[in-house]
Amino acid sequence: MLPEQWSVSIASFRHQARIGMESTGNCQWFLEIVTTLGHEVWIGDAAKIRASDSRQQKHDKRDAQLLLRLLAEERFPRIWTPSNQQRDLRQLLIHTVTS
Numbered sequence: 001m002l003p004e005q006w007s008v009s010i011a012s013f014r015h016q017a018r019i020g021m022e023s024t025g026n027c028q029w030f031l032e033i034v035t036t037l038g039h040e041v042w043i044g045d046a047a048k049i050r051a052s053d054s055r056q057q058k059h060d061k062r063d064a065q066l067l068l069r070l071l072a073e074e075r076f077p078r079i080w081t082p083s084n085q086q087r088d089l090r091q092l093l094i095h096t097v098t099s
Contacts, residue, residue, distance in 0.1 A: 007033045020071045022046040022063075023079060032084075044070070048077035 010033060018040045021027065027043075034041050044067070050056070052075070053066050070076040082090065 003029050003033060006030065007037070010034055010037055010039065013037075013039070016040065018042060018071060020044055020067045020076050022049055022067075042071070042076055042078045043081050045077040045079050052077075 016038050019034060020042045021044065023043050023046050031041055049066065049070065052070065053062075055062070067076070
């Protein structure tokens with residue numbers, strides 16, 4: 001699904017949602033869409049999420065159910081993520097130091 005299609009799909013949610021997902025390298029576009037639409041995103045420690053599942057084989061549907069269960073049971077292993085302002089400042093610092 002393209003980012004534009006995600007935006008339309010998520011905009012159809014009637015209520016604000018808390019979305020839990022494993023940490024991944026390239027999800028910034030998704031986070032921006034979801035948070036702009038008023039939803040809350042929790043990024044989880046992938047290793048801890050995987051450790052909480054008795055089956056070690058990855059399976060998308062089962063993984064989604066596991067994330068939902070961890071959120072519902074308030075056991076989601078949330079990690080800290082920088083705000084957009086913090087992310088921008090970090091990039092500015094990196095650029096300043098390496099220039």
